[in-house]
Amino acid sequence: MPELSLDQWAAVRVAYETSALPLRDIAAEHGVSHVAVAKRADRQGWLRPGEAPPLPDGAAEEKLVARLYRTFEKQVAELELRFANGEGGVEEKDARTLSVLARTLETLGKLREGTDDAADAAPLDIEALRARLQARLEQLDAAGDAAVAPAGGVAAGGDRCVPA
CATH class of the missing domain: 1.20.58 (Methane Monooxygenase Hydroxylase; Chain G, domain 1)
Structure with missing residues (x-):
């Protein structure tokens, strides 16, 4: 089977992570082996719908x-x-x-x-x-070069200063 481009792998990933289709069906639809999809999914941490990511040790x-x-x-x-x-x-x-x-x-x-x-x-x-x-x-801004607005105000240039 030919190697897929990055865009094609992105499409495989979307199908893998958003559909309940069996792995073999996803692979066949994109012209790649199910083993290649499984290996890439494992290596890159893809998750099937409903799967939770593993908790770190x-x-x-x-x-x-x-x-x-x-x-x-x-x-x-x-x-x-x-x-x-x-x-x-x-x-x-x-x-x-x-x-x-x-x-x-x-x-x-x-x-x-x-x-x-x-x-x-x-x-x-x-x-x-x-x-x-x-x-x-x-x-x-001790030098006074950049205008700093009062809390919740608007600075020079129209940028709004919003605290996080």
Whole structure:
């Protein structure tokens, strides 16, 4: 059988992960052996509908958490460098990325500790969070090159400053 292109493999993956068709039928429909599909699915971690991803063991979990921390640190460092170079304010996508990373780290920490999210949830003081974010942005923008808006306001250039 001929080797499939990346686009053809993408179509195989979509069929594998979204349909209940037997593996042999998916393979025949795309002109590839069912063994090749099974091997690629296993190697790349494809999941059939209704399958749950495997839970990481302790070592794999630690590596994942370490990677998340490094990613978070990298994002923060890039923002600080952008401010230090006077390249402008925080973009909404940056704020969203940092927010998702922070929530993921928090969730992983709670899972590791075995705490209940609802029982440990402290009331969030959004105004205090905005004030801390504003103070940090002002520190980063000490040169005054990038306009920083008040909490919830609009910065120069029309970018909305939205805390995560």
